[in-house]
Amino acid sequence: MTVTPLGIPRRMLEFTLDGEEARVPEGSTILDACRAAGKDIPTLCEGDTLRPKNACRVCVVEVEGARTLVPACSRKAEPGMEVRTDTERARHSRKVVLELLASSVDLSTTPKVAGWLKEYEAKPDRFGPDAARLNEEPRVDNDLYVRDYDKCILCYKCVDACGDQWQNSFAISVAGRGFDARIAVEHDAPLTDSACVYCGNCIEVCPTGALSFKSEFDMRAAGTWDEARQTETTTVCAYCGVGCNLTLHVQDNEIVKVTSPHDNPVTHGNLCIKGRFGYQHVQNRD
Amino acid sequence: MDLHFGDSKPTDEERAAVDALLGPPESSWEGAARDEMRAADLRWARGGREARDRRDLLLPGLHAVNDRIGWISEGALDYLCRRLTVPPAEAYGVATFYAMFSVKPRPATVLHVCTDLACAAAGAPQLCAGIEARLGPGSGVSVERSPCLGLCERAPAALAVRAGDPVRTAVSAPATVEAAVLAASSPGSAPEEPPAALAVPQAGQDGLTLLHRVGVVDPSSLDDYRAHGGYTALRRAFELGPAGVIREVTDSGLVGRGGAAFPTGRKWQATASQPDRPHYLVCNADESEPGTFKDRVLMEGDPYALVEAMTIAGYATGAHKGYLYLRGEYPRALRLLEHAITQARARGLLGDDVLGQGYAFDIEIRRGAGAYICGEETALFNSIEGYRGEPRSKPPFPVEKGLFGKPTVENNVETLVNVLPVLTMGAPAYAAIGTGRSTGPKLFCVSGSVERPGVYEVPFGATLGEVLTLAGVREGLRAVLLGGAAGGFVRADELDVPLTFEGTREAGTTLGSGVVMAFDDSVPLPRLLLRIAEFFRDESCGQCVPCRVGTVRQEEALHRIVERTGADAAGDIALLREVGRAMRDASICGLGQTAWNAVESAIDRLGAYE
Ligand code: SF4
Numbered sequence: 066m067t068v069t070p071l072g073i074p075r076r077m078l079e080f081t082l083d084g085e086e087a088r089v090p091e092g093s094t095i096l097d098a099c100r101a102a103g104k105d106i107p108t109l110c111e112g113d114t115l116r117p118k119n120a121c122r123v124c125v126v127e128v129e130g131a132r133t134l135v136p137a138c139s140r141k142a143e144p145g146m147e148v149r150t151d152t153e154r155a156r157h158s159r160k161v162v163l164e165l166l167a168s169s170v171d172l173s174t175t176p177k178v179a180g181w182l183k184e185y186e187a188k189p190d191r192f193g194p195d196a197a198r199l200n201e202e203p204r205v206d207n208d209l210y211v212r213d214y215d216k217c218i219l220c221y222k223c224v225d226a227c228g229d230q231w232q233n234s235f236a237i238s239v240a241g242r243g244f245d246a247r248i249a250v251e252h253d254a255p256l257t258d259s260a261c262v263y264c265g266n267c268i269e270v271c272p273t274g275a276l277s278f279k280s281e282f283d284m285r286a287a288g289t290w291d292e293a294r295q296t297e298t299t300t301v302c303a304y305c306g307v308g309c310n311l312t313l314h315v316q317d318n319e320i321v322k323v324t325s326p327h328d329n330p331v332t333h334g335n336l337c338i339k340g341r342f343g344y345q346h347v348q349n350r351d
Numbered sequence: 352m353d354l355h356f357g358d359s360k361p362t363d364e365e366r367a368a369v370d371a372l373l374g375p376p377e378s379s380w381e382g383a384a385r386d387e388m389r390a391a392d393l394r395w396a397r398g399g400r401e402a403r404d405r406r407d408l409l410l411p412g413l414h415a416v417n418d419r420i421g422w423i424s425e426g427a428l429d430y431l432c433r434r435l436t437v438p439p440a441e442a443y444g445v446a447t448f449y450a451m452f453s454v455k456p457r458p459a460t461v462l463h464v465c466t467d468l469a470c471a472a473a474g475a476p477q478l479c480a481g482i483e484a485r486l487g488p489g490s491g492v493s494v495e496r497s498p499c500l501g502l503c504e505r506a507p508a509a510l511a512v513r514a515g516d517p518v519r520t521a522v523s524a525p526a527t528v529e530a531a532v533l534a535a536s537s538p539g540s541a542p543e544e545p546p547a548a549l550a551v552p553q554a555g556q557d558g559l560t561l562l563h564r565v566g567v568v569d570p571s572s573l574d575d576y577r578a579h580g581g582y583t584a585l586r587r588a589f590e591l592g593p594a595g596v597i598r599e600v601t602d603s604g605l606v607g608r609g610g611a612a613f614p615t616g617r618k619w620q621a622t623a624s625q626p627d628r629p630h631y632l633v634c635n636a637d638e639s640e641p642g643t644f645k646d647r648v649l650m651e652g653d654p655y656a657l658v659e660a661m662t663i664a665g666y667a668t669g670a671h672k673g674y675l676y677l678r679g680e681y682p683r684a685l686r687l688l689e690h691a692i693t694q695a696r697a698r699g700l701l702g703d704d705v706l707g708q709g710y711a712f713d714i715e716i717r718r719g720a721g722a723y724i725c726g727e728e729t730a731l732f733n734s735i736e737g738y739r740g741e742p743r744s745k746p747p748f749p750v751e752k753g754l755f756g757k758p759t760v761e762n763n764v765e766t767l768v769n770v771l772p773v774l775t776m777g778a779p780a781y782a783a784i785g786t787g788r789s790t791g792p793k794l795f796c797v798s799g800s801v802e803r804p805g806v807y808e809v810p811f812g813a814t815l816g817e818v819l820t821l822a823g824v825r826e827g828l829r830a831v832l833l834g835g836a837a838g839g840f841v842r843a844d845e846l847d848v849p850l851t852f853e854g855t856r857e858a859g860t861t862l863g864s865g866v867v868m869a870f871d872d873s874v875p876l877p878r879l880l881l882r883i884a885e886f887f888r889d890e891s892c893g894q895c896v897p898c899r900v901g902t903v904r905q906e907e908a909l910h911r912i913v914e915r916t917g918a919d920a921a922g923d924i925a926l927l928r929e930v931g932r933a934m935r936d937a938s939i940c941g942l943g944q945t946a947w948n949a950v951e952s953a954i955d956r957l958g959a960y961e
Pocket residue numbers: 226227232234235236237260261262263264265266267268
């Protein structure tokens with residue numbers, strides 16, 4: 066069991082959520098309040114371990130008096146605010162945003178998106194067969210992980226995880242701008258020539274599978290990846306004394322990838338290269 | 352932070368370009384040659400926080416290399432990163448954000464040929480084709496199609512930049528193939544640009560308030576400026592004290608001229624009262640709205656006025672440092688303002704003790720590098736700080752957390768220059784100009800199908816027709832684009848709209864940045880709309896989905912219907928509307944929120960595609 070430290074007690078504030086009174090601790094976002102009230106709002110760039118960049122705009126809601134819609138994931142609830150989450154206006158924006166995304170990138174490995182596309186009746190095809198797509202080839206330039214930017218929604222999570230929010234390696238950043246913006250290392254070099262230390266924390270946070278373990282990438286290509294057949298076991302990393310938690314994903318008695326529990330108060334899902342990728346010796350059976 | 356640098360080395364020239372800005376490296380930790388390594392290097396490392404605090408020199412550093420070499424190589428970028436302790440991946444992200452930089456080799460001379468609205472109407476496509484035919488491969492000139500260069504009154508326009516020490520620039524406008532090729536092949540000997548006053552058809556007339564010195568004073572002479580009333584407003588400011596200045600500005604009813612129309616006095620008050628220090632003043636001179644050139648004309652024709660106005664704004668809001676963020680495409684304004692600031696400093700009008708009043712204030716110029724989005728205030732802060740020019744989400748607002756996370760007041764050039772008459776004539780007299788809710792004089796940039804394109808000053812409340820009459824509107828007017836690419840079109844029979852914030856809002860349009868671009872019936876409307884869509888697609892920062900992908904989908908739809916009307920276009924128009932609505936509602940910043948306005952207005956008001 067993980068222990069969640071209790072912060073300083075916070076004052077509660079009141080506002081209206083879809084016509085009902087809502088009470089949340091000061092500092093909560095609208096999304097926190099929605100989740101507490103059991104409302105399901107789609108999110109993509111929001112993640113439990115990082116400050117959201119509010120770039121995807123699928124979580125927009127209507128706030129009384131605001132000229133535009135606001136991102137629920139980042140806007141703090143304020144006393145007296147009147148928030149509506151499911152208006153025609155908010156639903157329209159979410160639908161179009163989902164269509165825009167699905168028409169430009171490959172969302173086939175993004176959890177939950179298929180359900181949202183259906184729920185919002187999104188039709189990504191209506192932009193026609195010539196709609197510009199990213200059309201990126203997967204970059205396989207090292208043995209540990211693959212960057213398949215054809216699946217990238219530019220959520221900035223990997224940038225933040227590699228940068229000042231977690232790893233402090235600053236190995237990746239956004240390059241270019243507009244539709245041509247891409248995640249890249251310096252000089253758009255191969256990963257092996259970059260400042261990457263292969264901690265894999267960027268893979269941990271990537272919401273779309275644009276970053277994935279080489280093992281997963283290869284198995285998907287071979288058609289053998291099958292999450293239904295996988296078991297997950299959380300254990301403690303044995304390499305050093307820090308004691309990070311590892312979750313081993315095992316399929317057919319082979320470790321296929323390693324993640325780390327985000328609710329661990331010390332590591333929040335972060336690992337180093339050894340914990341994340343150094344599992345081959347476990348299954349060296351010769 | 353444990354930075355990793357590759358093995359690419361700068362050339363001597365690249366190193367010299369960076370060192371000219373930052374000084375020679377003090378230790379091998381920051382890039383001095385290994386054999387120069389001193390014993391002390393083994394014990395201490397300059398760098399760390401001290402170097403990281405200079406991150407804001409990244410953009411000037413990129414300019415230094417790009418100016419000298421013409422492009423930014425891996426070795427040069429890595430060296431700059433070492434000097435500033437900036438991760439190379441981030442610096443690469445910054446370098447690739449701006450249109451004026453290249454991270455691929457290119458010829459030392461770049462000729463930017465404007466293909467934007469006014470220039471397109473004035474024959475830019477033929478000009479481009481002609482230039483390209485003359486300057487084929489191997490000419491040593493890279494011809495690049497450019498968004499509006501802010502020279503619309505002299506459309507079509509071209510700007511040549513030749514890298515070297517020093518970098519040379521030449522402007523050709525109105526450009527012919529010969530003149531543009533000459534500017535590119537010998538920028539040093541290209542003919543001088545005409546004086547800024549030529550862009551002000553009213554120059555020298557009585558009754559001008561903002562433009563009264565343009566064409567009258569010598570823009571390079573501080574004495575001449577003072578002889579024409581310069582620095583009386585600053586003296587008055589010192590008499591009034593900071594709170595008194597803010598009161599005057601508030602009472603004058605002055606609102607921001609950049610498009611958002613926020614009351615200037617309120618903004619200043621909100622910044623002045625922040626306990627957090629230091630406070631910063633930022634002058635937004637990144638005028639990049641297609642069709643806008645008034646700030647350029649003010650800066651070129653009366654540069655000291657801006658220096659004085661910034662000093663007053665800094666004094667009132669408790670700032671001791673002002674950043675002047677200037678469009679990268681304005682080389683003459685840069686020269687004149689650099690000169691003006693140096694002169695003002697030498698004469699005690701900037702520096703530790705302004706006018707002997709014990710108030711310290713100085714101005715630093717920062718050059719943009721070709722990104723329309725950097726005119727958005729928070730993107731501008733990021734750009735100065737050495738990050739990608741991506742807008743931040745608000746709240747927090749700049750008055751609380753702006754440049755370097757500190758309380759910041761940000762005003763554009765025209766707004767600041769208005770502060771001078773507010774102080775010299777007093778708030779009541781100023782407020783008496785214009786209408787009740789839109790007070791003071793207003794500048795309009797008139798271009799397109801008119802006899803005398805240029806910057807016009809009229810009191811708020813003049814009608815669109817009156818402004819067009821001043822500029823000599825031509826026969827066959829079909830439409831007027833009001834407010835620029837982010838504004839909207841009005842019909843030729845709507846010229847009685849009063850040019851005030853309320854009046855244009857009532858008429859369902861906007862004043863925006865003061866653009867009045869006239870189009871006669873020879874201009875193919877669908878092409879124009881396509882150009883607007885292309886502009887926003889190019890200038891989107893790419894941060895948020897509705898704008899990054901929405902601008903592309905809109906451009907595609909407009910491409911499909913460029914030759915179509917009626918039922919054939921209906922499906923795509925419906926698509927445009929749906930995407931446009933989501934962009935307006937869900938984009939992070941004003942760019943995405945307004946990118947659809949002009950096209951929508953052309954469909955609704957002009958019946959484009961009917
Ligand atoms: S693996 Fe770690 S160091 Fe490498 S890019 Fe990802 S987050 Fe950065």
